[in-house]
Amino acid sequence: MKIIYNDGHVAECPAEDELEVLRHSAAHIMAQAVKRLYPDAHFAYGPATEKGFHYDIDLGDVKLTDEDLPAIQAEMQKIVKENLPFKVYPLPRDEAVKLMQDRGEIYKVEHIADLPDDAVITFYQQGDYIDMCVGPHLTYTKALKAFKLTALSGAYWKNNQNNKMLTRLNGVAFRNQEELAAYEKQVEEAKARDHRRIGKEMGLFMTDDLVGKGLPMFLPKGYTIWRELENYIRDKELRLGYQHVMTPCVGTVDLYRTSGHWDHYKDNMFPAMEVEGESFVLRPMNCPHHMMIYANRLHSYRDLPIRIGEIAHDFRFEPSGTLKGIERGRHFCQNDAHLFVTPEQIKDEVSSVVNLIREVYQDFHITDYRCVLSLRDPEDKVKYHQDDEMWNRAESALREVLKELNIDFTEEIGEAAFYGPKLDVNVKPAIGAEYTLSTCQLDFCLPAKFNLKYVDQDGSEKTPVVLHRAILGSIDRFMAYLIEETKGAFPLWVAPVQVKVLPVSDKSMDYAAKVTEALLDDGIRAELDERNEKIGYKIRYARQEDKVPYMLIIGEKEIAENTVSVRDRATDQTTSMTLEELIKKLEKEITERL
Incomplete structure (x- = not known):
């Protein structure tokens, strides 16, 4: 992958820098797409990040929502297909300030004022978009193969809460579609494990x-x-x-x-x-x-x-x-x-x-x-x-x-x-x-x-x-x-409900209630499911929604034999035992924190 440095020379990108250059270039392409769709937008900072990139943008009275992301991403795809070259050039400080003033980039002007007097101020341009940047960048927009916009958030200018709140547009970029697919799989796993959702x-x-x-x-x-x-x-x-x-x-x-x-x-x-x-x-x-x-x-x-x-x-x-x-x-x-x-x-x-x-x-x-x-x-x-x-x-x-x-x-x-x-x-x-x-x-x-x-x-x-x-x-x-x-399937000793008692029908409700009371008397956190639902539904709900370690299925057979059928969340196997045997088993697991 060839890249262009801020002194204008082109070279192969070191392998360890590839992702950062891709993501930094993606931020510029995203900014260009936003500028095409929202001409009054003004841009602050647009760095590469650990997983992708973002740009902090002043959109004036425009309030972006997640529904706007597909349109911005589609415009980025157009820019990629146009295969625009990245060009770089330096400007003296006064010319740099004038260029940014003429383009309405008030945040860039302020940023220039923060730079040391001897700073070299360089600009990268692709098509009609110009951004102040030290680079390096891709040589052509088409080199950006795999990216996706992910979220909107807020960010104060210069990370100072006394300054204006800007819109932060976030995205991810990778070397190829396979890496992007792997990332999206990780995201889905993260959603499944997110403690807020669970x-x-x-x-x-x-x-x-x-x-x-x-x-x-x-x-x-x-x-x-x-x-x-x-x-x-x-x-x-x-x-x-x-x-x-x-x-x-x-x-x-x-x-x-x-x-x-x-x-x-x-x-x-x-x-x-x-x-x-x-x-x-x-x-x-x-x-x-x-x-x-x-x-x-x-x-x-x-x-x-x-x-x-x-x-x-x-x-x-x-x-x-x-x-x-x-x-x-x-x-x-x-x-x-x-x-x-x-x-x-x-x-x-x-x-x-x-x-x-x-x-x-x-x-x-x-x-x-x-x-x-x-x-x-x-x-x-x-x-x-x-x-x-x-x-x-x-x-x-x-x-x-x-x-x-x-x-x-x-x-x-x-x-x-x-x-x-x-x-x-x-x-x-x-x-x-x-x-x-x-x-x-x-x-x-x-x-x-x-x-x-x-x-x-x-x-x-x-x-x-x-x-x-x-x-x-x-x-x-x-x-x-x-x-x-x-994923909410806590070990037995921590689980908020350790045992769920599931009567098969109303005929087994009294026996199930006695079993529940005996477990509670022994200090075991048990709940009786008294809902008028089929036993298959009760089992699935206890296992998948409540994530209970043990489910006790109580039917006519269990009443006749004075036993309980114990379904283990970990193995999904059912074993018949007496209530005394169950309590002894649970006490051991709780004490040993298995």
């Missing part, structure tokens, strides 16, 4: 704009899952010596000024509330509250480590475009804990956290993950607390511990918390990009800010080190992960 169909959670965007509400079945996860992780922590607390969902602005979050994290927090002369904010995280709990009394070195845990409600003002069901909301509950340790205890406590993560992942059969040592960017003087000595000490300490524990990890610059480096465990879900599920952060900063102390063996006062750690991350996100991994 959550709605199974009645797990809901959202309503009247309550507020990004503020999900858990329905009874969803809250059952939520509660199982909460009890599961709390029990594990209690066995490891954690002490659980409950703290308020608000704090004063002064609390977050002390911690440093007000300076480093304010844009992600809800606005302050003024009450009786004090400023309060909804808390975005729990560490300041836990610091104050530690500071509540004097501690000896003998008290440490102190492990404070909380299933805590937190609030962050996420941009509306980033919200995604319960995976990313403005309210969520963290499986949070803060471990106050001596420097000598860091290794053992990090080791304990890592072992807990491994144990949890084993219980949930999570195998596709990687460990990342997230470090600060020394050049970023805004995001990170400025203390080179502290950072060097913290990063070296965490790196050394991970090596001693023989943990395979990669290092990523610029991903640390503002107060310290961290170990992030990133999972690769069944759909979408990887994200962090568990984390363990090493902090020398906040204990000093809050003037935390313990009395050491020699009677001197020392500052403890704090480990911030979350195993399930947020329970909300972990639940979204489980939904998408299992």
Whole structure:
């Protein structure tokens, strides 16, 4: 595949750059198609992305909908067939500004003003469309073989919410139709696994704009899952010596000024509330509250480590475009804990956290993950607390511990918390990009800010080190992960309904009710399907819609033999057994989390 660079020379495209060039060129072709259909359109940015491309466009009073995408795509196909050559030429700054002004491209003019004085300003042209760009691009439009427009969204100019909201037109592009078909298959699989769709169909959670965007509400079945996860992780922590607390969902602005979050994290927090002369904010995280709990009394070195845990409600003002069901909301509950340790205890406590993560992942059969040592960017003087000595000490300490524990990890610059480096465990879900599920952060900063102390063996006062750690991350996100991994077919111990009792007819209703009551008395989540439907329909509904692990079919034969016919969701096989045998089987599977 030949491409044209911004100095005008043509060459074979390096294999690793092919997709980016295809997608960047597709953005230009899409912009040309939009300009033909909507002559008053003005263009902002149109980059290639990981899977495709997008362009942020000012369409004035025109409001595009998904129904408009086929027409734009058809116009792109026409441009491809016209086989227009991509031409490139540079212009001096004043001529570049005039060209864009003459074409009404106000955003390009503003972009030119942001460029360094010595910047080379180049333009690519195909047919009647001209765009300011550094390239490279295809040599002819016909080289774009496989593309599709996918969605519309909104985007602020320069990603600043104080600027105008533009229309973002999204698409994908690949080398050939086979790659595009494979992508579309992945998209269909993603739709089938989308936790938002499954959550709605199974009645797990809901959202309503009247309550507020990004503020999900858990329905009874969803809250059952939520509660199982909460009890599961709390029990594990209690066995490891954690002490659980409950703290308020608000704090004063002064609390977050002390911690440093007000300076480093304010844009992600809800606005302050003024009450009786004090400023309060909804808390975005729990560490300041836990610091104050530690500071509540004097501690000896003998008290440490102190492990404070909380299933805590937190609030962050996420941009509306980033919200995604319960995976990313403005309210969520963290499986949070803060471990106050001596420097000598860091290794053992990090080791304990890592072992807990491994144990949890084993219980949930999570195998596709990687460990990342997230470090600060020394050049970023805004995001990170400025203390080179502290950072060097913290990063070296965490790196050394991970090596001693023989943990395979990669290092990523610029991903640390503002107060310290961290170990992030990133999972690769069944759909979408990887994200962090568990984390363990090493902090020398906040204990000093809050003037935390313990009395050491020699009677001197020392500052403890704090480990911030979350195993399930947020329970909300972990639940979204489980939904998408299992397609809603949860393991027995987590399933909101573990057994569905299905009477064949009214004649078997009384016996079915007694079976249901016996299961409930034993702590098994059972439901009786009393609907006047045929048994085949009840079985399909329980298996496909409710995704229940076990279905009990109750007919005249079962009544006569005092048994139940157990249909297994996993194997679709039916086995006859006594109720006592069934309960023993279920208890074993629940206890062993099979």
